[in-house]
Amino acid sequence: MALGPRLEFRQAQSLTLTPQLMQSIRLLQLSHLELNEFVDAELLRNPLLERAEGDGASVTGDMTEAADQPETGSGFADTLDSAVHLPTAEAIAEHLDTAVEDVFPEQHRSEGQVSSGRERDSVDWSEAPDLDQFLSARPRLSEHLERQANLILRTASDRLIAGALIGQLDEAGYLNAPLDTTAEQLGAELADVEAVLGALQGCEPVGVFARDLAECLAIQLREANRLDPLMQGLLAHLPMLAEHNLSGLQRAIGCDREDLLDMLAELRRLDPRPGLAFDSGPAETVVPDVFVRLAPDGGWGIELNSEVLPRVLVDRVYYATVSKRTREPGDKAFLSDCLASANWLTKSLDQRAQTIIKTAAEIVRQQDGFLRHGIAYLRPMTLKMVADAIDMHESTVSRVTSNKYLATPRGLFEMKYFFTTAIAASDGGGDHSAEAVRHRIRQLIESESHSDVLSDDTIAAMLKREQGIELARRTVAKYREGMNIPSSVIRRRQKRDLATMA
Template identity: 50%
Template structure:
């Protein structure tokens, strides 16, 4: 058979991921804070985009991208449906308006650009380094020793522990090891007690010395914390040379100490989680689902500037302006689509988990991505991206959207399956309620759960118990006896 080159014409379909489509997918997965940072970058890059910081809070009409010859001052981002409701008693109840005008009021009422925000009124919280520096100025007067003290303060972590080796500090400062140890001993007497310790044992020992409670028995207990962690009280009694009553008192005293003394001050302000979606009860018993509009960026397209510049621009400049205009329109539409998609997914999750919002975690239903995707006619990957890095504020607290997706535990009676999260909560409640003389084994927990209609294996109970950080029945019995 002869081989020769030929030309063939074939027709087919392929999915092409354009750069804009890839970016739209990225926007969907971003949190509102990440999205704001991205929009700020686009505002610097695109001369046709403007941040809407001067527009009044009055509701604005949604506007599509205007034609190039439109000479309006600006085009707002299309308004998204930031509020929806549904009846909590009827899964198929129609959605209604929540009274929120949409994206027209993304700024707090009465706040203008450049106005002082809430953070300016918050009092300054002294850091651990500042607090120790004040004490250093009083405790040490020698300039060279004070220099060592300043360096040691800079080597502390947020918990107040010294994250440095003495020899390394001495070599870095060109000082003797004895001088560093002398200054360290002085600094370990500073407030809060336990600061400048190099490990947990030293931290506890410093606090006990400060309380004049560091006797030989307590020193032996501190030196054998691993036995305490294993709840091996028989070995601890032998090591410390005390009876059970004394050991109980010593352990109780040890637990009253602070293993992380620096956390009361810290050096980094921890910001709370900012919810992307709000869920609140409506007067008629339904749920209102709305986006957190204060964290959503809002941009305008300056059509007047585009029209004016396009008339006199050179041909190569017109090409650049056209690209900027297309990118601006794409960003405006992507922001609207992102808002609508997040809201749509959140509405369906709230509908599916209505019992949780009403009755609590024990009524959390098993839910997966496919169930939500099929209900709103979207792909599972889209739902997965929407729920990533997103948080919802509910009457029962703030949760990550992924929290509501849990595995199903079969019902022992053949009824509706139980959520894995609800089962974990049930296990924790059973263990919290147990008495010292009636410690529940994993087998006993299985029996109690099956009696309430939850078909679960012993190994699953053990896995959930360990995930909750709950020790075994043997360890719990030892601990509760003491």
């Protein structure tokens, strides 16, 4: 057969990820905050997009095809409703048990002036100031320490070192960076950095700029003039205290039990994380993406949270008006791209909402026992189980459940919480969820007495006898350590000491 160049035609099918398809997949894993930021950026870029005003109908799902559950007013909503109907500023102040000037300082009337009924009826409550505007904000730790450093340090070089040390504090007020590294970065002498650190350790709150827990407690005890040799010995043996080895502590320190208990009581009055009393940044509230409510017929009603769901519209009237007056090819191409992008975004947002509601409905269906009876009935569930049920790929389910939260009658849970591994039952029954097993281990440990502390082997035997759960001792130990529960030896010491102190 002769070798030579030739042309061949082949027909094949392949999936190509276009930029729009990749962006649509990316939208699935965004949280509602990230999604709103993305939509805001698109609104600024695309003149054909506009945000829909007013409350729109949210995507809902009812697994039992039951009627929508009527809204029931919560206590918070009732409080707001009663506040809205208070007729005067004096009535609001009386309702909050405070003075009028504390609530509405700019509306405070002079003494002796009485408002008439006509004035009360003409109050525009929509323009009343928000009470949150008059709440005092907690100062930031860095700002609080910088003000003190400027007062106690005299030279500019010392203030420069202080600024670097303040910037290295964590939110609890601890200094994690080595001093020699800080001195090298600033080009300063190590002795100067240590001197500035010693001065800063006298700042409020007492205990900041410590490099470990023992130093933090020592700073506070020194300020209270209680850092005697016995207390220094106790701080030097904090690991023994964490193990509740009180008899060993007595021998190491050289004190009797009564003195040791007094010192422990004094340590409990100290603050191991003094920096947490200051504002470390804005607190972000977790807002649910999906509401799960009990339907009247006993099923579950599922509804997307319309408050966090961005709704955009395509302004086709504006597009028709502008396209008639457009003559340049570049302008026409820009308008066509904007229209295609706007149509794609609205379609992608609707598809994202439908995918979330479909995934949430399947999670609720499989975890019906947990929602009705508690964590002991949490079923083992994997991404593949949900993906097969809703006819989607596992990667899609993984993206949909990332950074999404379900508000259920049992609390607020991340969607990922419901995906747990399965532990086979030794008696041939149904598999058990790893999270349910951890919950049972915690229950067994919390119910033990100081005279009967359960070892890991005993817990494994009890799980097998009660529920047919066959676990190795090392698996029980792994679950226990993952829940920050100490070993049976330490728990026995803790419970014995608590019984002795009681």
